[in-house]
Amino acid sequence: MSVIRQQTVSSAQTLDFPLQRYDAAAIARYYRSRPWEIIGRALTIIFSFLNFLAGIQWDKWRHQEEANKFKRASQLRQILTRLGPTFIKVGQALSTRPDLIRPDFLEELIKLQDQLPPFPTETAFAIIEAELGQPVHQIYRDISPEPVAAASLGQVYHAYLATGEEVAVKVQRPNLLPVLTRDLFLMRWAASWLAPWLPLNLGHDLTLIVDEFGTKLFEEVDYLNEGRNAERFAENFRETACVKVPAIYWRYASQHVLTLEWIHGFKLAGTECLKRADTIDTDAVIRIGVTTGLQQLLEFGFFHADPHPGNLFALEDGRMAYIDFGMMDQLDEETKEALVDSVVHLINRDYVELAKDFVKLGFLTPDVDIMPIVPALESVLGDVMGESVGNFNFKTITDRFSDLMYEYPFRVPAKFALIIRSLVTQEGLALSLNPDFKIVEIAYPYVAQRLLKGESPALRRRLVEVLFKDGRFCWDRLENLIAIAQSDQSFDLLPTAQLGLQYLMSEEGQFLRRQLLLALTEDDRLHTEQVQRLWRLVKDDLQPARLWDVAVGALTEFSLESAASLFPPVAALTTSPRD
Incomplete structure (x- = not known):
């Protein structure tokens, strides 16, 4: 056993240079010699x-x-x-x-x-003992003699801690780093000369995509990093009852060994088994997957970049469990806001602004004339609403865009490689479980709800952007937004109404107040028809008793100064002495 342990511990040092993070230049220098x-x-x-x-x-x-x-x-x-x-x-x-x-x-x-050839258990147990500094039988009261799953980077054992907790024990494959660096070098070398022959205008960004992939692979082989990622992910979803993240047992964790809570559920990789499970609502599983995916990208900016079905579980209590947090990525605030903008402009079918979003996100260079591209975007994306996943998916978009790629200078930014991979997985899951499920009809209500709730100044600004075009208030857009949000039966309009009232009464809402008054009296007439249509849309949600509570809540912080800002002439009377 000691010989195996020495071989295992030294395997990470096979390369002749210390390498804790992905470094393309260092790898190239090593393999060129x-x-x-x-x-x-x-x-x-x-x-x-x-x-x-x-x-x-x-x-x-x-x-x-x-x-x-x-x-x-x-x-x-x-x-x-x-x-x-x-x-x-x-x-x-x-x-x-x-x-x-x-x-x-x-x-x-x-x-x-998860059905890959495992490496010997004897070697795995030697790694555990070398990494954790204790004999296996002292750490775990019971551990499976063979791995229950073997993946690309490691394998998993089912065990019970000495204190009784049921756990999964992840052990990394030995001699992994040399294999990864050699393949990444070859991939990067191939990318440098294959790029001009590939479609979709990947161009010089192709090597950056390989570098991004290499960076994430190096992060994935650090199990301590994975544990930190899991806890951060769990914190983001702490108020979301439908998401489960396994707890990490840090006392029994190292760079190459990770002990975490055992998850009981149906792995989404076995979709046929999942469909036959009477206790699992497959449409609900897709809904959770799509909604949590959007939350990761648009709210938290911290997303699971490898959510293949083997890393997702449907639990009998209706929750979805995420596991394997080795490959994660972070979006900066500017990129996150640009993504929200692009969804808003897609909802509004505002393809000029959508083309500008593509520039912000790096799919088009700043010097490109976007006006010839706008009709092409409309032809590709114009029928997205209402299409099922089976008819409108990333493959469909790719096929439609492929002709445009040779005519217009679109490219795939390196930082979006993992985002696309994450979205593709959610789409693939939906296609496997229900080819007719309409993902856009989940995504749109989510975005509409977030805009209507307006929890942040940035979202409130985007709501105003949605509701106005060329300086005029768009009643139909407000109606559509509410109708889209209400298509999710769990959406409660009253908290949104309370936030809306508070916003209208605030200094920040001054512009919207003025524009609403102008819209109501536009063309020298009172626009009661639009108000009546809105009322018919929301009246079932606005019951008198609850509406009173909302009004009281909205007025809680409504001070005399707030009233003065609403009615400037009154302010002059209440604050100025008489002549």
């Missing part, structure tokens, strides 16, 4: 896929595609598995895309999520 390692690996990759593609072509020539389809699917999975963690990660991403991958291939790729 060792071309024999790179050439051998490159030839292995090339011949693996050439053999696979030759097999598919041979099946076509012999008209045996249907007969050999499962054989080829299994062959692809085996190739990715043999090539190791980097290629397994690629396969995991593809396994979430039933619209891109044939069903026979999809079944095999799904196995990459």
Whole structure:
């Protein structure tokens, strides 16, 4: 056992330079002086896929595609598995895309999520003892003799702590760092000369995408970082009853070993099993996935960048559990606000402003003339509302955009590679569980509710932007926003009404007050029809007793100074001495 422990502990030092974080330049310097390692690996990759593609072509020539389809699917999975963690990660991403991958291939790729060959338990237990400094039997009262799941970067054991808690024990694969760095070097080298031949105008950003992927992989192999990510994620969702995050047992955690709470539930990787579970509402599962995904991107700016179905569980009590927080990413406030803006402009079908959002987000360069692009955006995105996921998804958008990419200078910013991966997973989950489920009809109510609630000055500014166009108040937009928000039956209009009243009475709401008065008396007539339509829309939610409570709540902080700001002439009378 001591020999194994020494080999395991020293495996991270196989590289001749200390490397705790991804450093493309340092990796390049190392492997350029060792071309024999790179050439051998490159030839292995090339011949693996050439053999696979030759097999598919041979099946076509012999008209045996249907007969050999499962054989080829299994062959692809085996190739990715043999090539190791980097290629397994690629396969995991593809396994979430039933619209891109044939069903026979999809079944095999799904196995990459947690049905990979494990490494020996003897080695895993040696790593645990070396990392935690205690014999395994002293830490865990009971631990499974074999791993219950094996993933690309590690494997998991089912155990009970000496104090009785049921836990999962993650142990990282040995000798992982050299494998990752070698593949990342080859990927980056390939990206530098393949970029001009690839579609979607990836261009020079392709190497940045590889760098982003490398950075996240290095973060993922640090289990202490994963534990911190899990606790931060749990804190963000502390008031969300439908989300479960396993607790971390820090006493039994290290860079290569992580002990966390055991989760009982249905893994979303087994969608057929999930559909057969009488206690699970699959539409509710999709709703939670979409809503929490939007919260991560638009509210918290801290999102799970690897939420493949193997990392998501549906619990019998209706909650969704997230696990595996190794690959996370953070959006800055400017990017987060630009994303909210883009959704607002999409809701309003304001494609000029949407094109400007693409510039802010980096999909278009600042020097691009956006006006010729606007009609193209309208043709691609004009029918998004009301489309089901099966008819309108990322694949559909990609297909529609592909023709535009050669005509207009769109590109994929490196920082959006993980965002797209996260969104793709949510879409793939919806497609697997219910191809007719309308994701946009969950996403739009969420955004509408956030705008109507206006918890922050930034959101209140965006609400005003939604409600006004060319300086005129748009009654129809307010009606649509309320109607969209009400399509989610859990939405309660009264708290929003209270916040709205408080905002109108505040100094910040002065512009909106003035514009509402102008809108009500526009064209020298009182616009009672619009008010009546709004009333018919909200009257069922505004019951007299509750409405009184809302009014009292809104007036709680309504001081004399606030009243003076509402009625300037009265203010003059109450604050100025008589002549």
